[in-house]
Amino acid sequence: MRTFGKLTVCFVSLLASTYLLADPIEISSPDTRIKLTLDNPEQVAMYSVAFNGVRVIDESRLGLEFDTLPNMGESVTLKEVSRDSHDEQWEQPWGERQQMREHYNEVVVALERTDSPAYVLNVRVRVFDDGLGIRYEMPAQQQLKNVNVVADWTEFRLSDRATTNALSIIGEHHDRYEQIYKWTPAEQVETAATPITFERADGIHISIHEAALEDWAGFTLVRRGMGGRALRVKMAPWSDGVAVKTTLPLKSSWRTLQIADSATGLLNSDLILNLNEPNVLGDVSWIHPGKYTGVWWEMHRQDYTWGSAKHGANNERVKARIDFAAKYGFDGVLVEGWNKGWDGNWLESGGVFSFTESYPDFDFDMLSKYGADKGVKIIGHHETSGNVVNYRDQMANAFDLYAKQGVEQVKTGYVAWAQEIVRYDENGYLRLEWNESQYGVNEYLRSVKEAAKRKIAINTHEPVKDTGLRRKYPNWISREGARGMEYSSPMSSHPNPVDHDLNLVYTRMLSGPMDYTPGIFDLTYEAINTDSRVISTLAHQLALYVVLYSPIQMVPDYRKHYEKHMDAFQFILDVPTDWSQSIALSGDMKSHVVWARQARESKEWFVGAIAGKEATNVTVPLDFLESGQQYEAQIYRDGDTADWDTSPFDYVVERRDVVSSDSLSLRIAAGGGFAIRMLKK
Numbered sequence: 194m195r196t197f198g199k200l201t202v203c204f205v206s207l208l209a210s211t212y213l214l215a216d217p218i219e220i221s222s223p224d225t226r227i228k229l230t231l232d233n234p235e236q237v238a239m240y241s242v243a244f245n246g247v248r249v250i251d252e253s254r255l256g257l258e259f260d261t262l263p264n265m266g267e268s269v270t271l272k273e274v275s276r277d278s279h280d281e282q283w284e285q286p287w288g289e290r291q292q293m294r295e296h297y298n299e300v301v302v303a304l305e306r307t308d309s310p311a312y313v314l315n316v317r318v319r320v321f322d323d324g325l326g327i328r329y330e331m332p333a334q335q336q337l338k339n340v341n342v343v344a345d346w347t348e349f350r351l352s353d354r355a356t357t358n359a360l361s362i363i364g365e366h367h368d369r370y371e372q373i374y375k376w377t378p379a380e381q382v383e384t385a386a387t388p389i390t391f392e393r394a395d396g397i398h399i400s401i402h403e404a405a406l407e408d409w410a411g412f413t414l415v416r417r418g419m420g421g422r423a424l425r426v427k428m429a430p431w432s433d434g435v436a437v438k439t440t441l442p443l444k445s446s447w448r449t450l451q452i453a454d455s456a457t458g459l460l461n462s463d464l465i466l467n468l469n470e471p472n473v474l475g476d477v478s479w480i481h482p483g484k485y486t487g488v489w490w491e492m493h494r495q496d497y498t499w500g501s502a503k504h505g506a507n508n509e510r511v512k513a514r515i516d517f518a519a520k521y522g523f524d525g526v527l528v529e530g531w532n533k534g535w536d537g538n539w540l541e542s543g544g545v546f547s548f549t550e551s552y553p554d555f556d557f558d559m560l561s562k563y564g565a566d567k568g569v570k571i572i573g574h575h576e577t578s579g580n581v582v583n584y585r586d587q588m589a590n591a592f593d594l595y596a597k598q599g600v601e602q603v604k605t606g607y608v609a610w611a612q613e614i615v616r617y618d619e620n621g622y623l624r625l626e627w628n629e630s631q632y633g634v635n636e637y638l639r640s641v642k643e644a645a646k647r648k649i650a651i652n653t654h655e656p657v658k659d660t661g662l663r664r665k666y667p668n669w670i671s672r673e674g675a676r677g678m679e680y681s682s683p684m685s686s687h688p689n690p691v692d693h694d695l696n697l698v699y700t701r702m703l704s705g706p707m708d709y710t711p712g713i714f715d716l717t718y719e720a721i722n723t724d725s726r727v728i729s730t731l732a733h734q735l736a737l738y739v740v741l742y743s744p745i746q747m748v749p750d751y752r753k754h755y756e757k758h759m760d761a762f763q764f765i766l767d768v769p770t771d772w773s774q775s776i777a778l779s780g781d782m783k784s785h786v787v788w789a790r791q792a793r794e795s796k797e798w799f800v801g802a803i804a805g806k807e808a809t810n811v812t813v814p815l816d817f818l819e820s821g822q823q824y825e826a827q828i829y830r831d832g833d834t835a836d837w838d839t840s841p842f843d844y845v846v847e848r849r850d851v852v853s854s855d856s857l858s859l860r861i862a863a864g865g866g867f868a869i870r871m872l873k874k
């Protein structure tokens with residue numbers, strides 16, 4: 194036994210090599226560019242991270258705190274250090290890319306408190322070429338069965354050796370993640386929901402997030418009590434203050450760092466999915482990516498209502514949307530407001546929703562048959578208003594009904610303040626829980642598992658942040674989890690700002706697919722007396738189908754608005770939603786992004802680009818195309834006078850012949866974009 198820093202070390206084992214006990218424990222990515230060092234100068238486990246030899250995370254604390262166990266920070270022994278490496282290919286059933294490579298080096302450090310009650314806590318670290326994950330585990334151990342975790346000590350002390358700016362939203366916000374992103378110097382971030390992304394002056398980009406959040410509490414980052422650029426994990430507690438109540442063996446979600454030397458490096462990272470477990474649902478060929486329209490935008494435009502006042506989900510309107518879908522080849526029609534419970538203040542009365550009874554003017558049997566005859570599926574909708582107890586009570590019957598009607602996809606909704614997820618405690622008292630609490634996390638997953646039993650996919654609105662669980666549960670097909678298009682509807686007086694979509698790309702979208710519902714063509718609502726509008730050009734709306742990835746993409750606007758611009762609408766008809774490859778070609782967090790994606794079925798390439806506040810010129814090298822092959826590029830771009838404010842409808846549709854050695858140089862307007870389909874000639 195000897196002293197390790199100020200910590201007593203009794204045993205260190207390494208699989209293959211001799212280990213110097215006084216040395217810090219180092220682990221590098223397979224390409225050796227990322228190096229994490231575990232050290233413990235303050236009697237608690239500490240880590241730091243370097244990228245290409247540059248320190249990016251200074252010594253930061255690690256550890257969990259329990260309610261009845263002594264803290265790890267005192268009289269800890271290092272019981273064992275074990276290492277492993279892993280290199281495996283796996284396939285996504287649907288996704289932004291088909292072939293995935295999970296390649297990492299791993300170290301597991303077992304820390305032990307030997308005084309009574311003794312216990313072991315493992316810190317597992319996986320380092321990939323695109324980032325790393327840190328997870329806590331407690332193996333099954335004698336005399337310890339149930340534990341309550343009250344805090345997570347994990348810190349992220351961003352190094353102050355380069356000027357660093359952060360793009361983030363506030364953590365523990367009552368509106369969940371539905372906020373406007375803000376740029377601040379890193380030292381001014383007080384709280385943040387994740388993913389939060391940092392841009393350093395030396396070009397290094399870092400994003401902090403979480404992976405595999407299951408039966409655990411989600412975290413936000415807080416600076417409270419720490420100076421400089423230090424942030425620490427704060428898990429959303431149950432209403433009694435405990436963060437996680439669990440039985441051993443336990444494993445936390447992963448605390449993740451994505452690190453790259455460019456903004457596009459972050460976008461091309463698969464870290465979050467790679468830290469999740471493989472598919473547990475077996476054959477998932479019943480999950481279908483695709484495009485859908487719906488009885489939806491009409492409510493957000495306030496032409497119809499969810500409840501009976503001016504009921505939108507009536508037979509006639511649903512049939513009209515089915516006809517629209519059938520004519521243009523969309524797969525489904527979302528129907529919101531078909532079920533009883535929307536009258537009165539539905540935001541406050543989730544307990545009265547019925548998930549099986551329809552309004553009298555919605556004939557479910559007739560409409561599912563009408564759709565089936567035309568090859569269009571009804572997409573179901575369950576709005577809970579946060580009353581997950583009412584939902585849980587009806588869930589089995591609700592999904593049975595949908596299965597009977599041939600529904601393959603359900604959009605769920607949890608419109609409630611962040612800390613208003615309904616629970617009744619053991620005495621029957623109402624408790625309101627955080628949506629990111631362990632309770633909330635489990636309730637969201639309950640619907641996904643219950644749906645999977647009936648081969649139904651789930652698209653969650655007002656969700657818990659995406660942490661890559663779609664790998665394990667591929668029927669969790671999409672989610673909201675940020676301000677979507679609805680914030681720019683006539684119902685809202687604060688439309689999404691001009692750079693919102695670009696900000697999503699570098700933050701929210703790092704976590705996974707988003708059901709943003711792009712594709713509004715009536716951008717200015719001139720016929721409606723409203724201050725609201727969609728702050729973008731029309732070409733930007735097309736680009737979003739490529740830029741904001743989701744395996745299900747909505748075509749939300751009115752048929753007449755699309756048919757007014759048939760030439761532009763053609764892109765929405767052509768663009769697929771399932772990809773064999775996705776490459777972020779060019780990007781800068783403040784100015785633009787350019788994505789190229791290859792369609793999984795047709796193998797055609799599609800390109801989408803958007804700008805933020807300022808107009809910009811981008812040059813796209815086409816070297817991702819097959820060399821020696823001629824292509825027709827069908828280009829939908831901003832016109833020369835386009836500008837979101839003064840000329841949003843100025844777009845140009847043109848064709849150019851290109852080969853892989855060409856580059857395309859295009860101007861993007863402020864709030865603009867371009868979309869391209871590449872057709873082999």
Ligand code: NOJ
Pocket residue numbers: 489529576606608654655673679
């Ligand atoms: C909020 C969702 O994001 C929106 O899409 C839906 O229409 C309403 N809730 C009603 O459920």
